[in-house]
Amino acid sequence: MAENSFEPKITAFVCNWCTYTGADLAGTSRLKQQTNARLIRLPCTGRIDPVFIMKAFQNGADGVLVSGCHPGDCHYNAGNFHARRRWAMFKEMMDFLGIDNKRLHFSWVSASEGKKWVDVIDGVINTVREQGPFTQYKDINKETEIPVK
Amino acid sequence: MKDYIITAENIQLLVNDVLKQGWDVVSESKTGVNFNAIKDASELAIKSDSKPSKLSMKDFFFPKTEPLFFYRQSHDGVELVDASPIEKKTLFLGAKPCDAAAIPVLSKVFNWDYKDEFYNKRVENSVVVSLKCNYSDDYCFCTSIGLSQKAEQGSDAMLTEQQDGSYFLHIVTEKGDEFFKMYSQYLKDTQAENNKPVESKYPEPAVKFDQGKVKGWLDANFEHDFWNNLGDVCLGCGQCTFVCPTCHCFDIVDENCNYHEGGRMKNWDSCQLCLFTKHASGHNPRDGQTKRYRQRIQHKFKYYEDKFNEVLCTGCGRCTRGCGVGIDIGGIMERIDKF
Amino acid sequence: MAELKEIAKELLTSGTVAYIIGYASEKNDKTVPFIARTVEDAEKLVFTHHSVNNLSVYLKRIKKPESGKVGLVVKGCDLKAVVALIQESQSKREDIYIISPKCNTVVSDNTKPWNKDNIASKCLSCEVRTPSLFDATFGEIETVELPSDEQIELIKKVEAMSTSEKWEFWKNEFEKCVKCYACRQACPLCYCDQCIVDKASPRWIDSSATVQGNFAWNMIRAFHLSGRCIGCEECNRVCPVDIPLSLLNRKMSMFAVSEYDYKAGTSIEEPTLVGTYKLTDNEDFIK
Numbered sequence: 001m002a003e004n005s006f007e008p009k010i011t012a013f014v015c016n017w018c019t020y021t022g023a024d025l026a027g028t029s030r031l032k033q034q035t036n037a038r039l040i041r042l043p044c045t046g047r048i049d050p051v052f053i054m055k056a057f058q059n060g061a062d063g064v065l066v067s068g069c070h071p072g073d074c075h076y077n078a079g080n081f082h083a084r085r086r087w088a089m090f091k092e093m094m095d096f097l098g099i100d101n102k103r104l105h106f107s108w109v110s111a112s113e114g115k116k117w118v119d120v121i122d123g124v125i126n127t128v129r130e131q132g133p134f135t136q137y138k139d140i141n142k143e144t145e146i147p148v149k
Numbered sequence: 150m151k152d153y154i155i156t157a158e159n160i161q162l163l164v165n166d167v168l169k170q171g172w173d174v175v176s177e178s179k180t181g182v183n184f185n186a187i188k189d190a191s192e193l194a195i196k197s198d199s200k201p202s203k204l205s206m207k208d209f210f211f212p213k214t215e216p217l218f219f220y221r222q223s224h225d226g227v228e229l230v231d232a233s234p235i236e237k238k239t240l241f242l243g244a245k246p247c248d249a250a251a252i253p254v255l256s257k258v259f260n261w262d263y264k265d266e267f268y269n270k271r272v273e274n275s276v277v278v279s280l281k282c283n284y285s286d287d288y289c290f291c292t293s294i295g296l297s298q299k300a301e302q303g304s305d306a307m308l309t310e311q312q313d314g315s316y317f318l319h320i321v322t323e324k325g326d327e328f329f330k331m332y333s334q335y336l337k338d339t340q341a342e343n344n345k346p347v348e349s350k351y352p353e354p355a356v357k358f359d360q361g362k363v364k365g366w367l368d369a370n371f372e373h374d375f376w377n378n379l380g381d382v383c384l385g386c387g388q389c390t391f392v393c394p395t396c397h398c399f400d401i402v403d404e405n406c407n408y409h410e411g412g413r414m415k416n417w418d419s420c421q422l423c424l425f426t427k428h429a430s431g432h433n434p435r436d437g438q439t440k441r442y443r444q445r446i447q448h449k450f451k452y453y454e455d456k457f458n459e460v461l462c463t464g465c466g467r468c469t470r471g472c473g474v475g476i477d478i479g480g481i482m483e484r485i486d487k488f
Numbered sequence: 489m490a491e492l493k494e495i496a497k498e499l500l501t502s503g504t505v506a507y508i509i510g511y512a513s514e515k516n517d518k519t520v521p522f523i524a525r526t527v528e529d530a531e532k533l534v535f536t537h538h539s540v541n542n543l544s545v546y547l548k549r550i551k552k553p554e555s556g557k558v559g560l561v562v563k564g565c566d567l568k569a570v571v572a573l574i575q576e577s578q579s580k581r582e583d584i585y586i587i588s589p590k591c592n593t594v595v596s597d598n599t600k601p602w603n604k605d606n607i608a609s610k611c612l613s614c615e616v617r618t619p620s621l622f623d624a625t626f627g628e629i630e631t632v633e634l635p636s637d638e639q640i641e642l643i644k645k646v647e648a649m650s651t652s653e654k655w656e657f658w659k660n661e662f663e664k665c666v667k668c669y670a671c672r673q674a675c676p677l678c679y680c681d682q683c684i685v686d687k688a689s690p691r692w693i694d695s696s697a698t699v700q701g702n703f704a705w706n707m708i709r710a711f712h713l714s715g716r717c718i719g720c721e722e723c724n725r726v727c728p729v730d731i732p733l734s735l736l737n738r739k740m741s742m743f744a745v746s747e748y749d750y751k752a753g754t755s756i757e758e759p760t761l762v763g764t765y766k767l768t769d770n771e772d773f774i775k
């Protein structure tokens with residue numbers, strides 16, 4: 001029972017030119033999807049600084065998705081190619097530091113892929129739900145939080 | 150005050166008893182990096198001939214980061230929530246004289262106009278049992294500051310390692326007396342003449358400079374060529390100030406804050422960092438490492454003395470041992486002395 | 489050493505360089521960074537097993553001279569930082585006069601004599617004891633008997649840990665951080681005018697030295713150095729609380745080699761790892 005009642009919080013950093021519109025399309029097409037994700041729209045995956053991901057975990061996200069345009073489709077030509085390298089390195093580093101890669105996801109979703117968006121986000125939500133709450137990160141948050149009596 | 154003998158085994162038993170009473174026991178960590186609150190007497194590291202730990206124990210009186218209060222916004226205004234009260238009593242065991250001596254020095258600045266209740270509460274709750282030091286290296290200069298390997302400033306009691314492996318316990322303050330009365334079963338009465346210390350492998354450091362003379366020079370030479378090249382190689386890291394038992398600058402920031410709530414934190418800060426004196430306008434009166442390093446010297450050996458009649462340094466040498474580029478504060482004092 | 493002094497004197501007399509950033513002896517065997525501005529100063533320059541500092545850090549910390557080059561005494565390993573600074577357009581090759589010694593390893597603990605058990609860990613896998621980029625060089629290569637590389641063993645050990653074990657390992661380390669930023673100040677590649685931790689609005693990284701603030705700081709610094717760190721281990725050396733920063737940096741450097749065949753600081757012409765990309769970069773992890 002207790003396990004079933006956990007609903008993960010997902011922060012999704014998405015590119016304005018593709019995934020965001022793709023997610024919109026999913027909505028206007030009335031495709032059914034789970035509602036655990038908060039989308040944050042940015043101009044390009046190249047603008048998604050890993051510090052955002054860290055901040056999301058700090059502020060209570062149980063999982064993070066970063067999503068942008070397919071290779072070759074970048075509105076600014078190469079933002080996603082640069083991002084791809086950074087993500088690979090960031091992911092490797094997170095793993096070495098003991099942050100489960102099951103909480104950190106990446107995808108390419110274009111503006112026309114409403115269906116793919118639903119599959120991706122549902123997949124992410126399900127995976128993170130299985131992991132349970134990200135207490136590991138929340139526990140190091142205590143010192144600056146209002147003490148509970 | 151009274152003197153006792155305590156065996157090494159009895160120290161262990163005493164410590165475990167103290168822990169059982171719900172006290173914290175803080176001693177140097179075995180790695181020699183910092184001081185730690187131990188969970189069991191087996192973690193104790195009482196070594197009279199070891200180098201001072203890299204970090205001093207000031208963290209336990211003046212933590213590197215501590216909440217002052219928290220705030221929360223509601224419909225009818227802002228609610229302030231106190232930080233958790235400081236209740237724990239703490240026994241400090243095996244501190245070096247140059248570490249303990251920093252406490253009365255810090256107490257002055259934390260009680261000057263505003264009384265820092267956090268600091269004071271921690272001092273009030275602590276019993277400091279120091280250990281006569283049998284160490285010295287090129288960077289120690291306690292004797293130039295008027296301290297020594299057996300200085301008692303800041304200690305409530307002092308242990309001296311004996312030739313037979315036991316410890317001579319000299320009580321320094323009322324507080325120390327009261328504390329050890331609670332554990333008299335572990336002590337044996339003795340007299341001062343029975344103090345038979347082990348011979349120290351390292352001699353007491355020689356007096357390197359005359360503090361009064363240095364002060365005179367500092368009074369007269371805020372501007373001097375000497376300063377110009379001093380800061381040349383300084384990297385402007387805060388290492389020297391952060392490891393120092395007497396450096397006490399802090400910054401206050403709001404953390405974890407959003408529109409509704411947050412915590413106000415008091416964090417260590419350092420005059421060596423480039424933001425320390427930067428104004429909102431962008432102007433920075435101490436705009437280079439030379440000026441910043443001069444500030445460190447002047448604050449320690451002139452301003453603090455002007456204000457509190459006390460040098461802001463115990464001669465522990467930590468700042469120098471840890472400096473990545475070998476800036477040697479004792480050596481600088483020696484050079485000033487020779488002018 | 490006589491060679492170094494001669495080179496230095498000649499450069500200062502001829503006015504080729506404005507000053508030389510090198511090493512001078514301090515107490516015992518220890519050497520410290522020293523800036524030689526005159527021929528008399530040049531007499532004080534030394535290079536020994538105790539010349540541990542990566543002096544290239546000063547290229548960005550000291551004001552550039554109005555005329556003449558900056559003379560820099562720099563070991564093969566630290567030279568990679570100079571290369572990286574040039575690659576990242578922070579320095580110009582023609583502004584620096586590189587004096588690079590043939591190096592016979594340096595100590596790990598600067599207060600103890602050099603011997604087999606007191607050799608810096610970076611030296612154990614060094615491939616650049618004979619430098620390849622310099623304006624002047626000196627010294628002779630000697631055979632040095634090296635102990636085994638424990639750092640690489642530790643990396644493998646951490647890699648083999650479970651996620652929660654890794655987390656505990658790093659938590660215990662980062663907990664100690666006092667946010668002195670010595671790691672940043674000693675790093676030749678941490679040259680930003682305003683570091684991300686010093687940015688206050690918005691504040692991305694907590695300035696408090698809480699566990700969370702420390703994680704954020706160490707994580708982001710390591711990430712900013714990923715694929716850029718040249719492995720001089722200065723950060724590790726200056727950290728007052730002995731956090732094994734090199735472990736993380738080296739792990740990331742190893743990844744840059746295995747994944748992108750990129751070694752930081754090897755070639756001035758090559759674009760930096762994050763400054764470029766290949767169409768064929770791996771994307772198995774992207775859905």
Ligand code: SF4
Nearest residue numbers: 383384386388389472
């Ligand atoms: S004196 Fe040394 S430790 Fe202090 S700021 Fe300068 S380089 Fe850092």
Ligand code: SF4
Nearest residue numbers: 393462463465466468
């Ligand atoms: S200034 Fe240096 S020698 Fe003096 S108390 Fe501080 S760390 Fe010790």
Ligand code: SF4
Nearest residue numbers: 564565591593611614
């Ligand atoms: S890494 Fe190589 S060049 Fe650098 S100090 Fe060690 S042996 Fe010398």
Ligand code: SF4
Nearest residue numbers: 675717718720721723
């Ligand atoms: S991160 Fe450390 S090892 Fe890497 S370049 Fe900077 S100081 Fe050197």
Ligand code: SF4
Nearest residue numbers: 665666668669671727
């Ligand atoms: S040098 Fe060490 S203690 Fe200082 S900020 Fe860096 S990691 Fe933290």
